[in-house]
Amino acid sequence: MATTDREEQTGGGVEEWRRRYEVTPERKGELFSTISGVENEPLYSPENVELDYERDLGWPGAYPFTRGVYPSMYRGRLWTMRQFAGFGTAEETNARFRYLLDHGQTGLSTAFDMPTLMGYDSDHARSLGEVGREGVAIDSLGDMETLFDGIPLGEVSTSMTINGPAAMLLAFYACVGEEQGVALDRLRGTVQTDILKEYIAQKEWIFPPQPSMRLVVDMVEWCSERLPLMHPVSISGYHIREAGSNAAQELAFTLSNGFALVEACLERGLDVDAFAPRLSFFFNAHLDFFEEIAKYRAARRIWARQMREKYGAQDPRSWLMRFHTQTAGVSLTAQQPEVNLIRTAIEALAAVLGGTQSLHTNSFDEALALPTEHAVRLALRTQQVIAHETGVVNTIDPLGGSYYLEQLTTELESQAYDYFERIEELGGVIPAIEQNFQQREIAEASFRYQSEVERGERVVVGVNRYQQEDEQPIELLRIDPALEQKQVERVQAVRASRDSAAAAAALARLKEDAAHEDRNLMEPIMDASRAYVTMGEMCDALREVWGTWRETPVF
């Protein structure tokens, strides 16, 4: 190394640094902005960041929760390792659940197949070819009994990714609890039930927004009275991100959906502190490491401030945002799939450094198919390595105070507030959805990212750089097509063997009550479930009363 000017090493401040920085030309080609397009300075220092420690960060477990929702965070208890699973019929998925519990998983998470998500029984014409393909097929209480066979519901917490027919699936679960002799107030878990993000992103809806929201509020109300340990709604940004949004949109649309739900519950006359502590959240963990950590911290701060300042919540538990995280499916590549292990590990680390309460790590083969047991085990091991080998759990919010991270947290927060204003100007979340606002914003961001990749401004290893010819195919999970027929026979057997008069009466009552907006539908749905009325039959009854939803597609 050549001799260095002594003065350059010892002083001159930021101007001097900038002068020296500019001596070396920046690399050309790749963008320096975040994946979401937030511009990054080459360096952050006290000059870029304006923070009031007590006001903006505070202490873990205390308002505004920027540094975490619990005073002890992972020194008290690690996050829940919760791998999402489901395929075939209830029998296959029950076996996978037991496998995961045997390997140290601490919570269950159920993936349902497309017909279940859309409210069709497995023998419906529209279900053909889709049964058990992307998740487990659950048509009636009978299937739910099989799904949790040998799994004591009083001892596990179960997450269910279900939205349109969430009320029916929660009722099936509660009925299995009853059958196992577990009191309803001991059932723990989370039902996704976030219908607003379905219209925006995941697109598995049944009814129009208004009656859908009524059913969601029915669940919130019923759970606060009967299932106090259940999270009746998981307000989800995951799917918004998977649909192509950027981080700021994920943050903004998720939180605005959350506030819309709070407003719907308040309109029902519920006390904010009676339901808000049970609301939970679900975010994506994408690859832009610091941006993701900033997103979680901004989310906690915004939620706390709005719940306290705008919605008048008094109970501190109403202010704190607890969330589940899943690594980004959209970041996985079909090319050189083993490389996905590395992507997922980095994403999972961001989720942990962002203070997640539970985590799903994707399996490396998921750009190609549902994961094999081998791939799922490696995904779970990734979390275990982070938890037990890296040391990142030893200190709370270890990146707090980083000039860069704090500035990025503030930047994302400010972008979210801009979106809140734009949504407000359109009349609120549902009117904005009806005008395709969120859908259009996501499509724009998604196309912009794709264009950046195609121009080589964003490098995706193995896809647009470092490609490999002659890749060896990896072993994939194949769903046996015979399972569809087996499930069709199961649902038909349920219909044939039940007390048909009792089933018809329960269904008639559900329909009658659905026509009266002031009636909570959860007890009628529980009664119908006990009578083995199927999920599809209940949804059909509600379709007759409420109609269905169709979007005007934009691209």
Place this chain on the structure above:
Amino acid sequence: MAGKIRVVVAKPGLDGHDRGAKIIARALRDAGMEVIYTGLHQTPEQIVETAIQEDADAVGISILSGAHMTLVPRILELLRENGVEDVVVVVGGTIPDDDADELRKLGVAGVFGPGAPTTDIVDFIRGAVPA
């Protein structure tokens, strides 16, 4: 070429994953094609009806639900039954290699997996649609 290439971009089945379909639709439009996007949750019958009504040169089917071996053959069959022989059918999504081979045998012109550049798809359709 006489006129713009007309492409129907279709989402069959119950699958709600529309990120890819929308990107492709936009890339085809930006490349000068006339794009008709069906929207979600279409039956094979609806897709074929749209293809006929729109006098499509090509149909792009986006499917990520694993139901491709049921839905795509049904679309091909309905096209044949309706005497539509000259439309170019391409499929995109999470399609395992074995299934992609099978779909090609059944008459699909091209299968594009995750990570395929939109420019490849544009070029493929331009090459496959008779001038």
